[in-house]
Amino acid sequence: MSEAATFSPRPLDRDQPFYVAGHRGLVGGALWRTLETNGFERLLGRSSSELDLTDRRAVFAFFEAEKPTYVALAAAKVGGILANSTYPADFLSVNLQIQTNVMDAALEHGVERLLFLGSSCIYPKLAPQPLKEEYLLTGPLEETNDAYAIAKIAGILGVQAVRRQHGLPWISAMPTNLYGPGDNFSPQGSHVLPALIRRYDEAARSGASTVENWGTGSPRREFLHVDDMAEACLFLMENYDGPSQVNVGSGSDVTIKEIAETIAEVVGYTGDVEWDTTKPDGTPQKLMDVGLINQAGWKARIGLREGLESTVEWYRANAGSLRQ
Template sequence: MSADERDQVDFNPSALDRDGRFYIAGHRGLVGSAIWRRLEAEGFTDLVGRTSAELDLKDRDAVFAFFAETKPKYVVLAAAKVGGILANNNYPVDFLSDNLRIQVNVLDAALKYGVARLLFLGSSCIYPRLAPQPIREDSLLTGHLEPTNDAYAIAKIAGILQIQAVRRQYGLPWISAMPTNLYGPGDNFSPTGSHVLPALIRRYDEAAQSGAASVTNWGTGTPRREFLHVDDMAAACLHLMEHYDGPEQVNVGTGSDVTIREIAESIARVVGFTGATEWDTSKPDGTPQKLLDVSKLADAGWTAGIGLDEGMASTVAWYRENVESLRE
């Protein structure tokens, strides 16, 4: 029996109440800050956020106390422990344990305090490493995960299943969305904790500034990746909350991809690096290709609007303006 056949929700999506209290978990992160900006631009008047110093989402009692006090009507769960291949590969316990606790605490508290509409955000790494491309939503749990980030993926899969369970048991119209690789203002440009595009931006910009003769990247450069600007992601989140309902997660992406080598060449051009690019093939490539099928998203009435060249240029500009205050 499919998730759709078990679903107990009878709900017709519509415009959200602009005066309803809206909690963005992870509002200082890449995705959460973009969602906050989008909601403000769309006229939402009662946005709520807490930094990790103000509210540790791994602390169950603190999370329940927060929900008891604020009683949000809407929630986007964008908070997560995230990182690139190196961080995921080296610290799988942290990525599994931290994300499971964050998700369970927030979702359980949201259930207890009657959140009307909730969006859980995962990642495209939930899909099998060798899933047919482009990856459809029904590829979930049909094969082995990419081993370099399987712990993080399992945590996100658990979140999807908890959303489906809440729908089935309590009839609440909560939904899940799975974004592709995201980038943009507010990203993590740490040398050890960042994802591929911000890591390349920092590496090439530092090389350009120092006059380095060459840059060395991990792997072969042949894996293909899809990139979505985070402002597009934020727009998609609000659109889904107002136009989509169903137990199955929705892929959020552009529907097109490029090789890591191509993205590296583009970044080198944008930052003005004229040296050589070398590839350390002793390092892992990760998944060979990860392109999402975005048909379900298109059927819901939304497509991406920010092109990669435009988005990358603005991200490089943001990085340069904020490089002195970036997290390490």
Template sequence: MTQDVGDSGDGVDFTPAPLDRDATFYVAGHRGLVGSAITRHLQAEGFTDVIGRTSAELDLMDRDATFAFFAEHKPTYVALAAAKVGGIMANSTYPVDFLSDNLRIQLNVLDAARVHDVQRLIFLGSSCIYPKYAEQPIAEDSLLTGHLEPTNDAYAIAKIAGILHIQAVRRQYGLPWISAMPTNLYGPNDNFSPQGSHVLPALIRRYDEAAATGAEVVTNWGTGTPRREFLHADDLASAVLHLMEHYDGPEQVNVGTGTDVTIAEIAHTIADVVSYTGRTEWDTSKPDGTPQKLLDVTKLADAGWTSSITLEDGMRRTIDWYREHAHTLRQ
């Protein structure tokens, strides 16, 4: 059952409703994993004016250029999916970049959207905003109750700032903007590069290459024991539109499946799908990251949405996409 949520108590008096399919809808980051999925879903749902710009066409870290874009196109709706993202290695190596770049992107887009009267906006963050040792499953009110995971704390702080920015806009300007925090995502247009990818695309590439070359051993980081929740990007895209049409409130909404698996289980499944028959070893000198990250998705379910793509089916679809596009992917 769908539950429409309005009148949040923070000065916003708004009742969610279906979005105008003919209004301009700007997807920031439309070429990435999340943004491309949102763009596909909006077009499939009948939106006729979905716009996006590549980073070469519009540098969202350039404040003047961002404001000029909003002044010209005046979008009615915005999905802020643009971000600098990466796995443990990238986050650990370049924390300044992850903090600085993401703060600038968020500030420029959110400020320009406010000045140019964007009616409805959704800010997308990450489950890494929550404390490293948060009680599982992680509820939305766990935010800012403990220490962050050190390997991605800079990125997490930037995303937390985005949530607070949305809440501040609601309080000061009364705009019905919202935030959603997805769990670990995967799917078409993911980053499969060895240095910048997250765990699932990194494992897909590693095992597929090992199967192709006949490697005897695949070595993965850590112990394999951490538990992770994975959501296909197409499921997230569906949740984004649903929340924009059915939810309003200052608190971020967790978006996930409500179930998790160990990294070792994921590795075993991927090895089976790509027909890798060698050994898997674990380099325990490398960090594991957070022991478990499972989101409490009660608020999302109360708003009327649950995931529909199973992990095995999603991985098979993602592996097929990776193999089809492997020759054009970033290295």
């Protein structure tokens, strides 16, 4: 880290306009709920149909009209292994456009505090575990999502550049694998946990005798409930001022096989499971070192089993209106 990490309370003014970019997504939606609970009165949000963040002119016009004091940049084009490996050019281009447009407009219109949200995939594929903040840019990335990772790394460097050139207390946070209400459960665009929830729930409901999963089931993954992530975002915006991205996670991981077994129990699936080992596993392990944020006073509070049960309940209640 080029500067020392600084944790000092700096409460945000609840009466100032706060723009949540991507407020209808998994993280943005949870952050919106958290901000409402914490007394923020002037929340700003626009759906992608109302404001295309790849349209630079439209983004600047929005900032000129609304003049947000705070920004949480949670908007992004996201997807799982299949989507990332199939459409790398899209993931790189769209995310670079979103980040650059929002950050440039925020800088021009004097946004005081900006939080950029990245992903644990920014770290090298074979970096030592758990992943420390200083491992950024120390080795090759995982090939299946390198384009998305490069875009997120560019966002981190964009925040650092603004800090150096303009002295603004902008920051970045890197969440581990997130899940919870509002997730993407579509077969083509979902990440591993919501994909497993949908697969096992459909199998349980249909009485299927077998479920097939990708890979070997051996990779280890860390999961964090999105409500925990939202609370961490507000905590960081009110307490952290440093150039390094800050890892946000639960601090523990499980194998894909273990998470699949737990999901099967939660949804009531009792059939067989087959693993298609011709499909990619992805990174062997992605466990975040969360010492920095834990030492500052924040820790995840929602257990994995508890989080899975509430997520399955939400999924079943909203299955009819989710993306197919």
